[in-house]
Amino acid sequence: MPKPLEQLHESDIERKCCIGKVLTNSLKHLTQRFMDCDFEWLLPVVFSKSTDPLWPDPGASIEKRIELEIYGETVRTTSSMIVHKMVACSLAHPRLFILSPNIRIERRERARTGRHVYEFTQLDFEVRDATSKEIRRLVETVLSGLIGNLKRELREELTYLGRYHSLRVPKMPFREYPRRELEKKYGTGWERRLVSEIRDPVWVTDIPREFYDFEDFETGVWDNYDLFLPQYGEVLSGARREWEHDKIIRKMERDNGIKKENYALLLKLAKERRMKPSAGAGIGIERLVGWIAGVQHLGETQLFPKVPGVVYDL
Ligand code: ASN
Numbered sequence: 233m234p235k236p237l238e239q240l241h242e243s244d245i246e247r248k249c250c251i252g253k254v255l256t257n258s259l260k261h262l263t264q265r266f267m268d269c270d271f272e273w274l275l276p277v278v279f280s281k282s283t284d285p286l287w288p289d290p291g292a293s294i295e296k297r298i299e300l301e302i303y304g305e306t307v308r309t310t311s312s313m314i315v316h317k318m319v320a321c322s323l324a325h326p327r328l329f330i331l332s333p334n335i336r337i338e339r340r341e342r343a344r345t346g347r348h349v350y351e352f353t354q355l356d357f358e359v360r361d362a363t364s365k366e367i368r369r370l371v372e373t374v375l376s377g378l379i380g381n382l383k384r385e386l387r388e389e390l391t392y393l394g395r396y397h398s399l400r401v402p403k404m405p406f407r408e409y410p411r412r413e414l415e416k417k418y419g420t421g422w423e424r425r426l427v428s429e430i431r432d433p434v435w436v437t438d439i440p441r442e443f444y445d446f447e448d449f450e451t452g453v454w455d456n457y458d459l460f461l462p463q464y465g466e467v468l469s470g471a472r473r474e475w476e477h478d479k480i481i482r483k484m485e486r487d488n489g490i491k492k493e494n495y496a497l498l499l500k501l502a503k504e505r506r507m508k509p510s511a512g513a514g515i516g517i518e519r520l521v522g523w524i525a526g527v528q529h530l531g532e533t534q535l536f537p538k539v540p541g542v543v544y545d546l
Pocket of ligand 1: 354471
């Protein structure tokens with residue numbers, strides 16, 4: 233289990249500093265690539281009336297949703313900036329990204345999965361009128377470029393972390409697996425099997441989840457995608473989005489437990505036809521860096537670890 237900074241020995245701190253270098257270089261590379269592709273860089277929000285419901289989502293396991301009152305209004309801490317991204321992309325910036333802190337109070341049983349922390353950062357981005365395929369190609373280019381760059385610039389650190397030789401630049405395009413095929417082959421436990429068998433990042437498409445991902449009501453196919461890393465699992469999820477009012481309403485009503493009043497502005501904009509088609513994704517930074525650095529627990533990528541069920545001083 234990751235320890236807080238003040239309890240680390242010298243060699244642990246040295247390792248932490250190598251991981252820190254991987255983090256800094258990754259953020260530098262990723263943000264630069266997005267800016268090179270004409271994306272605007274937005275600052276994150278922390279409190280608002282609308283945040284990601286994280287429901288229904290096969291991967292979600294939230295112990296507590298944080299709601300509090302400010303100025304006589306109920307607000308929630310950001311679980312993802314999906315609603316803000318869709319609105320910003322429709323009304324202002326056709327290409328945008330954010331380094332967004334997400335708070336997801338995961339069940340404490342997830343302390344030892346090594347793959348969950350209750351505060352993390354997403355590089356979240358959205359592109360007006362984009363197709364899913366365009367987003368996937370963009371991600372592949374950016375990630376392959378990142379690995380190549382880190383192997384050139386951080387040879388010493390990656391060697392210290394034991395990752396220089398095992399980390400390879402993934403070949404493009406990455407393989408794509410429709411979720412239904414994986415279910416046929418491996419059953420409901422497909423995620424674990426897939427992650428243990430792959431040697432390079434792969435896409436999984438058509439995953440039933442939250443109302444904002446596009447679903448073809450005729451075929452029942454979802455136009456969305458997750459990126460899975462060998463051993464580490466899901467590092468990104470994204471989709472083409474819903475933008476039509478009636479469809480969003482239908483999905484919210486179907487999703488038992490979604491409070492429409494929490495999405496009043498999104499629904500109003502959709503009703504007024506001000507929401508536009510877009511597609512995007514969010515990259516989990518700690519998961520990406522954790523895979524690159526080869527950590528046992530994602531808390532190792534954080535100087536102040538946020539392990540489910542554990543609250544340290546800082
Ligand atoms: N960032 C994700 C997306 O763009 C949403 C999420 O984090 N749940 O689809």
